[in-house]
Amino acid sequence: MMKNNRQVEDKKVTRAILTVALAAAFTLPLQSCNEDVPVAEPFAAPPAEVIRVPVEELDADTKEAVILGGRLYDDWFSVVTSATVPSDVNPMAVFIGGYLATPQDRTLYDEFVGLDGVDPLKPTKPKQYRCKTCHGFNYAGSDYFDAGIMGAADNMTLEEIQAVIKDGFTLSFGSDTTKQNVPVHGFGDLGLGDTAISELASFIKYGVVNVDEYFYPTSPKIGRGDSANGEKLFQQTVGCARSSCHGADGKKIPFGPAEFVGTIGQNEPDEMLHKIRFGQPSEPRDGMPSIYDKALTTQDAADIMTYTQKLPAQ
Ligand code: HEC
Secondary structure (H helix, E strand, O other), rough: OOOOOOOOOOOOHHHHHHHHHHHHHHHOOOOOOOOOOOOOOOOOOOOOOOOOOOHHHOHHHHHHHHHHHHHHHHHHHHHHHOOOOOOOOOOOHHHOOOOOOOOHHHHHHHHHHOOOOOOOOOOHHHOOOOOOHHHHHOOOOOOOOOOOHHHHHHOOHHHHHHHHHHHOOOEEOOOOOOOOOEEOOOOOOOOOOOOHHHHHHHHHHHHHHHHHHEEEEEOEEOOOOOHHHHHHHHHHHHOOOOOOOOHHHHHOOOOOOOOOOOHHHOOOOHHHHHHHHOOOOOOOOOOOOOOHHHHHOOOHHHHHHHHHOOOOOO
C-alpha cells in the first residue's frame, strides 16, 4: 500500500496544483515548473462553435479506427492480450493518497488500487490503467481524477494525443519539501503498440461526444432519447434481445451479482451509451457489435440507452 506522508487538507488545492503543473508540463516541456509563469488553460473545454462530425459520417477508415479506439479506451487489456498487467500500484494513486482526509476518500483510494475486495468479473489491477477509470465514460473525468479529455479533441493534434498516450508526462505537485514527481501514462512501455495508440487517438479526436446532450439535466440521469425507437432497435433490429444475447428483458447475461442491462442503464448510463456505441471489448467484435457496425447513429445508441433504463434492474 502507498504511504501517504503528505498533508493535503483540500482536494481542490491538490487539483489546482495538478492543473497548474500539467499546464506547465505541456506548455513548457523543456523548462522546470515555474509557478510565476502565467498559465493558460491549454486543454479547456471546446469552444461552443466547434462542430463535431458525427461518427457515422466519418470516412470508413477513420470510423473503423474510432470504433477500435473506443473499445481500447474502455478496456485495452482485453484487446491487447499480449500486454502484461503491471503488478505494482499505479503511481497516480499518490494523488488519491493525498486525499485521505475523509473516509470517503479512503474508499476511493481502496477502490482505485483494488483493496476493496476482488470481483472476479472485474480484475482490479488492469482497472488502474484503463483509460475509462481515470477519464470516465462521460469523458469528463472520474471519481478519482478531474481529468476530462473533451478539450483534447479540439485543442490537440492527433500526433500530440498519441505522444501523450505513448510517452506520457510527469506531474509535479506538493511544496518544495514535499515535492513529488509522478509519471502519468507512458502506455508504450506497458505494451500498447503504435497501432492501438493511433486508434485511441482517433477515438479521442473524433469519437468523444458531449454525453450530457443525451440526458435530461437530472440526477439520476434520465436519457432523453426516443425510447420507442430504442425498443425497436433493442428488440429487433440490432439483435440485443436474442436469446443467445441479452434476452428480451436484458437479464440473460448477468454482469455481476444481480447486475443486468437495466441495472447498468439506470446506474451507469454513460457506460451503457459507450458500450452500445463501441461494443464490449472483452467479446469478439461480432460478439457484441458496435452500433456503427450496424450502420446506425449515435442518436440511435442514445435511443437504445434510454430504452435500457426501462428494463428491469433486478
Ligand atoms: C491513472 C489515471 C489515468 C489513466 C489510467 C489514463 N489517464 Fe490520461 N490523463 C490522466 C491525467 C491526470 C491527465 C491530465 C488531466 C488534465 O489535464 O485534466 C491525463 C491526460 C490525458 C490526455 C490529455 C488530455 C487533456 O485534455 O489534458 C489524454 C489525451 C489522455 N489522458 C488519454 C488517455 C488514454 C487514451 C488513456 C488510456 C490508454 C489514459 N489517458 C489513461 C490520468 C490518466
